Amino acid sequence: MTTDALVRASSRLGEQTLLSIYWTMLLSRRLDERAWALHRQGKIHFHISAMGQEAAQVGAAFAIQRGVDYVNPYYRDLALSIAIGITPFDIMMSLFAKQGEYSSGGRQMPAHFNSRRLNLVGGSSVVATQVPQTAGLAFAIKYRQKTGLADPADATQPRVALTCLGEGSTSQGEWHEGMNWAGVHRLPMICLVQNNAYAISVPVDSQMAVANVADRAAGYGIPGVVVDGNDVLAVYDAVREAVERAYAGEGATLIEAKTYRLTPHSSDDDDRSYRTREEVELWKGRDPIPRFRQYLQAEGILSPEQAEAYERRARVEVDSAQAAAEAAPDPSPEEALGAVYAPAEGGS
Amino acid sequence: MTTDALVRASSRLGEQTLLSIYWTMLLSRRLDERAWALHRQGKIHFHISAMGQEAAQVGAAFAIQRGVDYVNPYYRDLALSIAIGITPFDIMMSLFAKQGEYSSGGRQMPAHFNSRRLNLVGGSSVVATQVPQTAGLAFAIKYRQKTGLADPADATQPRVALTCLGEGSTSQGEWHEGMNWAGVHRLPMICLVQNNAYAISVPVDSQMAVANVADRAAGYGIPGVVVDGNDVLAVYDAVREAVERAYAGEGATLIEAKTYRLTPHSSDDDDRSYRTREEVELWKGRDPIPRFRQYLQAEGILSPEQAEAYERRARVEVDSAQAAAEAAPDPSPEEALGAVYAPAEGGS
């Protein structure tokens, strides 16, 4: 390890980047809050939230080559997707399931983040399926490099594949098989587990008999790292190190971000049967957004006025996204029939 | 740990038991060799062998309450099954697929060991499926004990569930999920991995990025043990310790027996493309049967004359089993149609 690497990677982030991280977390939060409000108003059917997990998601996103490196997200990755380049308007269009909605043309429920252009892979709702697929994306990266189809130093090409999922989802066989490929083939892959202590109502100790998901990495011959998922710079550092290992051909990393979701599982859930209000309050006190704001303010990077301006700007963005989406038309019924099979190459 | 536990459990085995272990290994081997001969003669379609792995299998079998504790074997567990109570005649009937054949009435290929009476569960050919099922058997044991349906001290009831599989099969998601249940619910379960270094042609380092399968146990919060799979008493000791933990309600154990198969994968395989003859010869020198015979002779437990008598007896048993099976009729065609659904309880 060089002396450089001993310095926290985040300490090299410029002020603009730090502010950009903060802005992304804030925008995601305000959008997320609005979605809950829209659901309460009966304007949308469904919402699933990233609230409380923004640091884990945004920290990770900023550590990769956003829009270039592959990302295979899960339904909770709102903040991560925003960081990659999905817009509040995109999200609003999904929430309202309007015509031409960016992720699927209104076919999928909201929260199935997707962009071919940004190498953000549009997943299913079925947990953990994306993990071995991400091994496939990482395999393709390595394949192209080894067979001369791509130059490992070419930063315009994907060089790492990042996937996220919840701690509960690591119980799936899919996860095991994906991690195993990553280990055996030393793939440029990062698996970020957002451990928010519950899978809907099921606590982590009914899910696994180990203290940390990261403890499972050893079984795949890859490093496992636990990080405070509510500390955005700590997450950035952990993921950045993994990214550098991947870029350098040193293989995969499992990162576990310990965090908490501040909302019920989704708009269909009621969490009072399985979590005490005290526990939820405790974690509200650890909210990653005020925490990062305080840090930025303490460092003199963000003034109270600027913070207020960000809030205003977020409100405007969310408002206008909502207004535009509400005004958009519904998909026309026959759109249900299109795009079942991809046309032959060169064909129509 | 009491002083007692520090003494190897195998040191408390009586001479008769030691001889019985030897006899079982030997009988399995001679039967196994005969099966290969029958295949070469074109008399049977298929055989899959336990040769080289008898110590791992018989050592494990003798450590449980045979015929009472559940065993969920795999296709290579010939010696284990013989130790549990399957007879050479049974095996011959399977090899010839004769009417009323013990395991399936001729429906399954040979090597699908099965006996309801002996709590030996008749598996499929699909690797690793038996692992989470064994968690279910172990779950049932614990369930009965916890809900008062069974007395934990009652040795006439199953108190542990043992399953076996090859190292390659631990790559399956099924294995992960089964081990995870075992850990989370502290189930009285033992998973014995017979690591013979290959899955058909695929070497273990294409299968996993860790030195030992046992290293994966930590990820499930259970002990993982590596044992010399060609040392029958070492295997016995390792499994016995796991059995005692299970009986005492202390949960599951993963045991990895390092061993080697001395034959090709099955009668359909040709191993010359993927293993050097030198490697095979090396392991022939570590054959667990001569090794245990030498130990017994050195300890004065087995005389050369007795050893010869065992050989003769094995030959007689195999001969007569073969003769009886060859003379038996084929299943009648319509038997293909029976036993699709179990009849209602109390019904016909």
Place this chain on the structure above:
Amino acid sequence: MTQITLIEAIRRGMDEEMARDPRVFLTGEDVGVRGGVFRATQGLFEKYGPDRVIDSPLAELSIVAVGIGAALAELRPICEIQFADFIHPAFNQIVSEAARFYYRTSGAWRVPLVIRAPYGGGVSGGLYHSQSVEAFYAHVPGLKVVIPSTPYDAKGLLKSAVRDPNPVLFFEPKKGYRAIKGDVPDADSPEGDYTVPIGQARVAREGRDLSVYAYGMMAHYSEKAAEIVAREDGIDVEVIDLRTLLPLDKAAVLASVRKTGKALIVYEDNLTMGFGAEIAALIADEAFDSLDGPIRRLAGPDVPGVPYAHTLQEFYMPNPHTIAAAMRDLAAY
């Protein structure tokens, strides 16, 4: 008799079987304190405790496999799959294992297992919370596939499923969980402990002009459609609620079409190779001489899932009006 909802009938069925037989237990995701995401198991954790109502890890393969193992050991597991869409990871265990155990051991080991799963569309669930998966399993000898459409049948069939010595897939039309209500005898009444036999279809409505075969939510819609065409067109439709897809009540299927001469099969699954194909094939072979017209299927289109946006979803799902149109069309043939 009390009017209860479909989901309440299912809950009672489980409750009564757990009370009757200490070997019956429940497992699945969120079935414990949460009472299931649809609340099908509500109150059972409190009543039977954590030993018998077990929150599983988030892993369907092992929910089923642990159920299989426990069933081999002669417990009576009821495994809940949170949505039928998530049963696919367990396909190998269901198809290769549960279905084949009895046959492959020539009757030595049986698997008395119930797998419950809410299925079907029209609930704004999109591609992964709307699936119909029955066709896959109706192809697998060794399994039983049951789909109730009324509270009475749901409770009675569920109790039969728990008592059945074979693996039973019990698919619940979730759109009807609260929407469908019906009379069910009180548990403490003389008929309280009734069962409904697996393997028997039900004539939901008698009629002479044409036979409609359906199950689940589509059985309801078909009854509604039959009322519409009776009222508006004077067409007298017989509606057969199949209730069990495997083993199929062939006699009931054939008897109806032999009477009416025309057959329409309605299902919300994708058309091609959906369960209606089997009904059509059966009739086209064994009731050919009775046929007065083509055998029609009305089903979901062949697209990879029920889309989320309401316009798209509406387009996808058969409904009483599209069914009525198909009835008219066939009646006029």
Place this chain on the structure above:
Amino acid sequence: MTQITLIEAIRRGMDEEMARDPRVFLTGEDVGVRGGVFRATQGLFEKYGPDRVIDSPLAELSIVAVGIGAALAELRPICEIQFADFIHPAFNQIVSEAARFYYRTSGAWRVPLVIRAPYGGGVSGGLYHSQSVEAFYAHVPGLKVVIPSTPYDAKGLLKSAVRDPNPVLFFEPKKGYRAIKGDVPDADSPEGDYTVPIGQARVAREGRDLSVYAYGMMAHYSEKAAEIVAREDGIDVEVIDLRTLLPLDKAAVLASVRKTGKALIVYEDNLTMGFGAEIAALIADEAFDSLDGPIRRLAGPDVPGVPYAHTLQEFYMPNPHTIAAAMRDLAAY
């Protein structure tokens, strides 16, 4: 032209596509130095090296899922499943993922993936080395399901599959791997680089009296049976080799029965909900007016697998004689 075996045709198809397109790679169990347990990939490891011919871990789910991921990244994976019986662990990835990617992203991501698997009975493989699994996948929009029965078609269809931008399941009738031989243009001849389009059935034998629909080994047996009844009974049978099950060549199916008036569908899978059900349903709807008799299916019985003992296996499997008997029976109707 040279006479080669079915498996040799498949091997050549892969070889030629790998030579043509550096994005094509193979993975699966034992596909490397071992050349596959059936030797379908023999020589390819030596020719293309370990980067392009990769022994996978023993885990079908991830063989397919890694294939999906690589296909998303625009490589062209060919995934081998050692026996079709072992495809079930990958069901979730195939059905929920590969099949739905294009639709669920409204065309943004496609999955140009080929999954090859040897299938079928009559090989003394017992319950777990004899399965026919095509019916499960023929129900899934978004997938293509191809089953060749001749060397010419096998090579041509495999090349089409590799070039297809969609997930293609390519099921190979393994009993015919070496038993079936046929002419295939040499690679260096002008027609060498031919393809056979996916989605088109083939009239294997023209006839006027009745139509037989089959695929894989049963297409061969049906041709043999047709020869028997032509010779012995003067019955003139048309045999349609379906070749692609999904998307089905409906026009070809309907054209034949409209000509002959009678349809028999032959498959070795279990009868109920086997692929013949869909053919029967299609005909019973769209060619009803042309029918001169019931639509018959000859298939494996509804038991959970092909049994091992030869007497049992013989009983299970359709063969040219049982097919001929069904032809006679239907012709006499």
